[in-house]
Amino acid sequence: MAPKKRIKLLPKIQEGINEESFQQNSFIKRKRLSLLDKTKSDITKDENLNESTDEVQQTDYIEYKDEFDTSDEEVNIVFLLNIQNDIRNTVGNIPMNWYDDYPHIGYDWEGKQILKPHSEDQLDYFLKRMEDPNFWKTVKDKQTGKYVVLSDEDVEIIHRLESSKIPDITFNEYAPWIDWFTNEVMKMPLRKFPEHKRSFLPSRIEAKKVCKMVHALKMGYLKTKKQKAEERLKKREKKFYLLWKTDDTAEEMRRIHDHIPAPKRHLPGHAESYNPPTEYLFNKKELREWEKQAETPWKRKLHFIPQKYSSLLEVPIYTDFLKERFTRCLDLYLCPRARKMRLTIEPEDLLPKLPSPRDLQPFPSVMSVVYKGHTDMIRCMSIDPIGQYLISGSDDMSVKVWEISTGRCMRTIHVGGIVRSIDWCPNKALSLVTVAADRKLLLINPGVGDTLIVKKTDSILRDASEEAFAVSEKVKAVIQWENSSDEKWEDGIRIIINHFKEIKEVTWHGRGDYFATVMTEGGNRSVVIHQVSTRRSQIPFAKPKGLVQCILFHPVRPFLFVATQKNVRIYDLVKQELFKKLLTFAQWISSMAIHPGYYLIHSGDNLIVGTYDRKILWFDLDLSTKPYKTLRLHRNAVRAVAFHKRYPLFASCSDDRSVIISHGMVYNDLLQNPLIVPLKLHRDHEQYNDFAVLNVVFHPTQPWVFSCGADATIRLYS
């Protein structure tokens, strides 16, 4: 079998020679082999002929089955031809599927078509597999479409290739090395000419270059890699120097416009401590609440859960530390900034700065006397100019005169009507009181005090009664003067003035000669001015201006204050024209009082008005026609207001049972506004049918105040 092998190997070796002719080592080896093979080729040919005829399928040769070559001999001939010239497919190394659509598979050596072999079906294939013992080493040649049975050598080669060995068994991997080109220097060189002299001498140009480089390195023009790296590092290293020469002088340069410095972080409280007081720790309820707010963390009172550790060693890392630092960074460059004014005041700072009530004494602070005697509500009262007696009018149709200091009722006069208003004549030379009882106005001499004055008053009134003046018809229709009968004279009633409507209010002029009455329902004749000395009455207004509520004389100047439902009008009585109109913005005026002025300065410059809608309005007449101050001290309708004649006090009373005494200072300096301080609240009167305190009056000289109310008592506060 040995010669067969050699023949089979031959073409391969020849190929190798062609490819690797430059590899001399292998070339020689193979050459040797091929020479050996060639010599024996003739012998093997003969042997092959004999053997192959019998064992076609078992031959080691490559067999090409052709359907057209039927005889065995021809096969052999073809085979023999094959050795010299390859009759295999000439199409070359192309993808064979190009011929899928053709009947042939390529062209043979002579240009004839190689027809596709009969395609096997599955059954043939199966039978072949079952029957053919060489099936496992049968391979289809794609080029010719024929089956080739591999020889044992081929199989062996494949095995060797699979196990990554050299396919040739005979090849000796460890053959002794033939050193064709040795490192030994030969005495006689293979080259014809000797080496040039240049190759022995060092290069001068290079030396020059090196010299230059050395010089550059020395001089510092050139730097080594290491130096460069160091320099780079040094460059990157930050250098610090004295940037600010002084602490607080700034260099002039362009800076950010309107800089708003970032607010500092809040400093931690006790709760953040590693060992806080126990009350800061969350109990279960608080913890639950904290956890509930996981989605709305900004609502939490604390952004962390307080923890308590018994020693510093136990404190773990704070997991959100870096996150917090990062959010702070974000806040610094991403958060919009704005200046916001923030109040850093206590609520008490908002309170107006007022002097302490203690500094404003004296003012009536305690209730000292209660005057009892009336059986029904007391609507009005008045004090004589000296300040010794008090007269009060009540719904029990009587008028009582009291001695202030003792509280004794001096006299009771039945007037036969509900007393709505009462006023003592301010003239100290007269002992006279006007009492408005329903439609009658009574001039009463109470008969208390100085007997001389009492007698003198009586005589004046008696004298005057004899004179009778002619009165116009217009006035007569409204008012009739009438002397009282003897019976009534005994009671003290001196003159009766009959009005055509119910009298609401009566008020005296400061001199004590004139007095005015108000009939609310009187229309244009609601205000009537009477003169005692001449027993004359006049109706000042031609047109009705609304429901007149109350009326006042200016203490010094000839002015008349008329309060209608909503406004106060001031009339100049001399010029007979409207002087001013004060706008109250109130719903319904109940009463008013005028500032008497101290030492005849600013008298009548300030006016207070009480209204049924709970307000007290302070008017500064020089300042404006609108209220300077609105006080809402009462919880219910204000019934009456009053000024003290000497002290800077004013009082107000209301249906909420209260009497409030306030400090109302008017300054000499015109620039300084009046100072108003509520001082004291008294709530002693009792309430009857929504009425409580109905009138309030100051004592002319003492810091005392009287109040009368629906509980039929008069109370003195001192």
Added chain:
Amino acid sequence: MVKRHKKYVAGEGARYITRKSALKKLQLNLQDFRDLCIIKGIYPREPKHRRRAQQGKTGIQTLYLKKDIQFLLHEPIIWKLREKKVHLKRIKKAKSVKDYSMAKRYANTIPIINVDHIIKERYPTFVDALRDLDDCLTICFTFASLPRKKIIPSYLIALCRRLTVEFMHAVIAARALRAVFISIKGIYYQVELRGQIITWLVSHNFCFEPQSTAEVDFRTMTTFTEFYTTLLGFVNFRLYHLLNLHYPPQLQGYTSDQLEYELIDDRVSLSDRVAALNISLKVGGTPSEEISEEAELDDFQVDSELADKTRQKYEEIKNLKKLFEGLKVFLNREVPREPLVFILRCFGAEVSWDNTTFPGSTLFTENDESISHQIVDRPHLEKQYISRYYVQPQWVFDSVNARRLLPVEKYFIGVILPPHLSPFSVEYKTHKYIPPEERALKDESFTLKEDLPLNDDFYNIEENIDETEDMIDIDSDENDNEQLENKKLKNMIVKAGQRYIVNKNKERKDLKQMHQLKEKMTVTRSKINFITKNLKKIIKFPEYRFTYYMFINKFKYLYRNMYSGFKTFRLLIFLIKKKNTRLYNYLKKKKKKIIIVKDI
């Protein structure tokens, strides 16, 4: 014809610019713009009328002042940023074609942004710089404590470590520390430099926890840190200059070369930091600054309260500076050394530690008899010296905050520590709950209840109490009595079949007790009105109430609002007080029980 009125050419509409148009104007991308804003300290502004500022657009836009953006337009570092961008592109390209040598060359020549002039521009004076040092220090200390990470340039960490140590040295030299506070987040330090109060936070050791990039963007933080390190360096220089010290200081084992570019192991570097802290700096030249610092406050004969107060404060701080002077403190190895060395040295103590565990303990060893205090943070210690106090670290912190050496008894080894209070809470003046411990610190007449240990089951018990008391609301003092009473009654009930020995004495005693209890129960319910002093006065003098009537209406509303706010504050304070007493009572009861059990 009348000229047409154009909108938004003047006023608020023309004053602001949106971020998008700012980017367009500056020709920068968002990232560069952000960096520029961080470095230049430009921030968005909140306009007074957003609608007008946004030129009628709804929604919320980020608005910058137009003037700020114009100011940025002339900034030289804009060009540096652009150059850098180009450079990075080049590197990227070189890398993509695998020309690594080229990439390296570009990487070496990347332009460096110098921000020195910006420091001067943003902080015109040194005092301005100090005023803004809070964030700077916190960030620098944070970076100094970070481990080496790819995301953070290591030279920055090294620089932060160096600068922070230098700053701490300056603080030690100036004795400027005023307050310290251990919180769960870290340790707060407060110093006073040139009249400026600076507070910063240093985390407890090893604060680094891996964070997701969505939560923490280290790139932004790095930009901030780069700016802040420059600021801190200049501040350090000026501080050293003021203190007559040489800058940069020669710190042992902490030279800049060694640390700057080859970061050693974190633990080693930490111990080196501490070692460096423990060595005082050499003073160069004549100590002229110190003389001026020590100058006495002249006593002018002005008897005003203010002068007295300032004088008192001055004295207090003068004493505080010498708080630990003359103490020799030895730190046990479990104690965090960096904060303690810093604090103790700030007030003049000598500090040392075991030289076998950590370097830098050159002063004395543990067996030195002259050691006055040893700081220990463990429950017990085998070998103890009689000549020294063994205290827990909190003593140091509390003493600094109290500004005097506190008695050591409460801080002995293994003792339950008193609560650690924040020294900063003073700044909230009114309407704040003041724990009794703080009150005791302030006025000495106030006596404190004893400290009681906190049990683990305190939360559970607390819960039960809460449930029963919720219904009774705030004033339930008598309820406690009731409960007690019920308990007593239960004890006295005789169960059937139980032997009952009639003890007349005992019976009488019981009766008496019961009677007493009953008497207690009859106490009328106290009404709690949350009244300030002023309100009380008002109730006393009803006329004073009139002042409320004298309000202007606007103020009246404000007053009412504020007052209701304070009322809720007061309620909260009351509740927390109540919690305190309840806890105390509970713990006391518990303690009694324990004692009884022990007795048996």
